Amino acid sequence: MRKILPLILAGIFVISCGKSEKSVKLEKESSLYQLAQELSQKVPMLDPDKNAVIISTKKFDVTIGDVFATFQLMYGEGVQQLKNVEADQLTQIFKDNAAALAEKKLLLIAAKKAKVNVTDTDIDSLLEMQYAQVGGKEKFLNYLNNANINFKALREDVRENITISRFIENTLEDSAKVTEDDIRKYYSENDKTATVRHILMLTQGKTPEEKVQIQAKMQDVLEKARKGENFESLAKKYSEDPGSKNNGGLYNDFGRGDMVKAFEDAAFTLPVGSISDLVETPYGYHIIKVIDRKKETRPLDTVRTEIETQLKSVKQDELLTRLVDKLKTDYAYKVVIL
Helix, strand or coil: CCCCCCCCCCEEEEEEECCEEEEEECCCCHHHHHHHHHHCCCHHHHCCCCCCCEEEEECCCEEEHHHHHHHHHHHHHHHHHHHHHHHHHHHHHHHHHHHHHHHHHHHHHHHCCCCCCCCCHHHHHHHHHHHHHHHHHHHHHHHHHCCCCCCHHHHHHHHHHHHHHHHHHHHCCCCCCCCHHHHHHHHCCEEEEEEEEEEEEEEECHHHHHHHHHHHHHHHHHHHHHHHCCHHHHHHHHCCCCHHHHHCCCEEEEEECCHHHHHHHHHHHHHCCCCCCCEEEECEEEEEEEEEEECCCCHHHHHHHHHHHHHHHHHHHHHHHHHHHHHHHHHHHEEECC
């Protein structure tokens, strides 16, 4: 899940949305309201007076106001940087964060049903760790004040995050157990690292029309690569990845979890020597040529804990996805703004 934050802020007020939970409507004199008005000139759905519903469920709606409030708590005055974001990217940011917020709310509903308990002591313990990282509580509170972030809201966020973590742990712990057979199978069958060359054309901040043009251009490059043109030379000529372009698109011996999922899946599943179809990630379109993969060379006893942790994380992610999908079905989750 994406990190999301609660909705109790100075400068906003909460109104009933006709459901058992409530949505945020931005106060007209607030800086958030003014920001929303300005952004709505680029993206009309962000109009704070309309406060459009992005996601609907039986228990709650997630509105434009809810997402603005989330950003305020996440970034404080830094939320004003949204002014510099292009319209299509801004639209996607709001949709993605609305979805993340809805998932969080669903998990909190489930945690409440499961009677998960979080005490003030639990919250204070976690906050004390935060204070220590910045040199004490006073400095921490000064930072929040300067950033226009409400401390009560932050404290509530801590409570909600602990609640969800405990609920997930209690619900998924037994099902996510990793057996000795799981560990041995993974050790013997899975590659540890991959080496690839890739070509990237960026799509971040591009319009849908521009993305279509970029995709078509990448198809042409893919055809060149598959006809046998030198992949390293193609990467140097066409790739927009500053981290690898000058090296002919080379990423050497990276491990699982080092790359975004779609990129990793291609690197670790395609046959060595093969060239992928177009692979889309949040960065753009990639063409990936798998150069090599290596097995784990360390003894099993040395890497047992590492493998167990990785497998457990994968199982938990899969189980959590299923759990959230079930909650969405149970509570009639619906995306209103597409």
